[in-house]
Amino acid sequence: MDAGMKDIWLYVQHRDGAVEEPTYGLTAEARRLRASLGGGGLVTAVVLGNGPVAGLEEMGFHGADRVLVVDDERLAERCRGDVFARALAGLAERHGPACVLMAQTAETLDLGARSAALLETAFISRVMDLQVDEDGVLHAHRPVANGYLFERLRCTDPKAPIIAFLPAVLAESVPEGETRAEVLAESMGAVSLDGGARVLRVEEADPGELDIEEADIVVCGGRGVGRDADFDIIHRLARAIDGSVAGTRPIIDWQTLPYERQIGQTGKTVMPRLIVNCGISGANEYTAGMEKAQVNIAVNTDPRARIFRFADLGVVADIHRLLPHLCERLEALRGHEPPAAGKD
Numbered sequence: 001m002d003a004g005m006k007d008i009w010l011y012v013q014h015r016d017g018a019v020e021e022p023t024y025g026l027t028a029e030a031r032r033l034r035a036s037l038g039g040g041g042l043v044t045a046v047v048l049g050n051g052p053v054a055g056l057e058e059m060g061f062h063g064a065d066r067v068l069v070v071d072d073e074r075l076a077e078r079c080r081g082d083v084f085a086r087a088l089a090g091l092a093e094r095h096g097p098a099c100v101l102m103a104q105t106a107e108t109l110d111l112g113a114r115s116a117a118l119l120e121t122a123f124i125s126r127v128m129d130l131q132v133d134e135d136g137v138l139h140a141h142r143p144v145a146n147g148y149l150f151e152r153l154r155c156t157d158p159k160a161p162i163i164a165f166l167p168a169v170l171a172e173s174v175p176e177g178e179t180r181a182e183v184l185a186e187s188m189g190a191v192s193l194d195g196g197a198r199v200l201r202v203e204e205a206d207p208g209e210l211d212i213e214e215a216d217i218v219v220c221g222g223r224g225v226g227r228d229a230d231f232d233i234i235h236r237l238a239r240a241i242d243g244s245v246a247g248t249r250p251i252i253d254w255q256t257l258p259y260e261r262q263i264g265q266t267g268k269t270v271m272p273r274l275i276v277n278c279g280i281s282g283a284n285e286y287t288a289g290m291e292k293a294q295v296n297i298a299v300n301t302d303p304r305a306r307i308f309r310f311a312d313l314g315v316v317a318d319i320h321r322l323l324p325h326l327c328e329r330l331e332a333l334r335g336h337e338p339p340a341a342g343k344d
């Protein structure tokens, strides 16, 4: 079938029965892609899980034509990426979309790679832009070398590629129109739970170790904090408020934190309840990854720093003078032991 007639799929991420934000940004990408491919296919959202998800018909207001829902008790455990992948691959085999779009998170990196392996197609992660050339071939642009270089990939394989967008590049989708999406129940097919992973128990992660995309509270340090031992104050504050530690690109370049803790356009997008930005100027490549946080606190010595435009609470202060006192007070309140002398 002509690619222009095929549907554009987007994978719906949901939690506690509600659709998560990056999904809506994908609908805009899907509509744009459909127009570039000739406009014949349907923008189709795909929901996998066990139990109701609210607001699926309303995905039509964001541009989805229809929603395929696989609601099955075999999809009760989100950590069974192998089972989700078999469900998604089976669905894609039956319907034959032009491509499957995802917002990149820890969950979709696992799901996308596994589904692509089953479908024997390409999985392209970290995508910032997707274009269609005059021959209808998809071109994906993505950063390499930690954002210092870009590469362009041509998807010449006729099989539907799976494409994960960096969430920071997905525009916020404002509902438009009043057309509801058609919601269709789909069966999961003969997927067995045997083999693959077995869940023995689920353990609560230490907040400091939590993936920054999953964390409720994030403490992020920038160049103004300094490297190595100077950065200990950020870990100390994070411990005191049960936060997860993140950094701007200079911190990752200095190898003070690993790349998976970078926030920004070429790092991760975080949407915590609270983010504390310490010694960060607020370059737009950084703020693209944190501006959706609910409450923003910024500490910077420069009152004109751009980060203050995003702050609900801004403090003009030197991190290394302010934070030790703040941490002492917080530790005393919570009955925590202060760190050994000489360390922050």
Ligand SMILES: Cc1cc2nc3c(=O)[nH]c(=O)nc-3n(C[C@H](O)[C@H](O)[C@H](O)COP(=O)(O)OP(=O)(O)OC[C@H]3O[C@@H](n4cnc5c(N)ncnc54)[C@H](O)[C@@H]3O)c2cc1C
Residues within 6 Å of the ligand: 147, 148, 221, 222, 223, 224, 225, 247, 248, 249, 250, 251, 262, 263, 264, 265, 266, 267, 268, 278, 279, 280, 281, 282, 283, 284, 285, 286, 289, 299, 300, 301, 302, 305, 317, 318, 319, 320
């Ligand atoms: C293609 C591309 C992609 C990029 N992707 C990313 C990305 O994903 N993430 C990212 O972070 N960056 C990214 N960058 C880099 C980005 O442009 C900025 O250079 C970077 O975000 C700056 O980091 P910073 O705020 O830590 O450092 P700086 O801009 O150097 O800011 C340091 C701040 O600390 C303050 N300060 C200094 N001392 C103190 C102190 N003692 N107490 C309090 N405040 C103090 C200063 O006033 C200053 O505002 C990208 C750049 C490009 C070109």
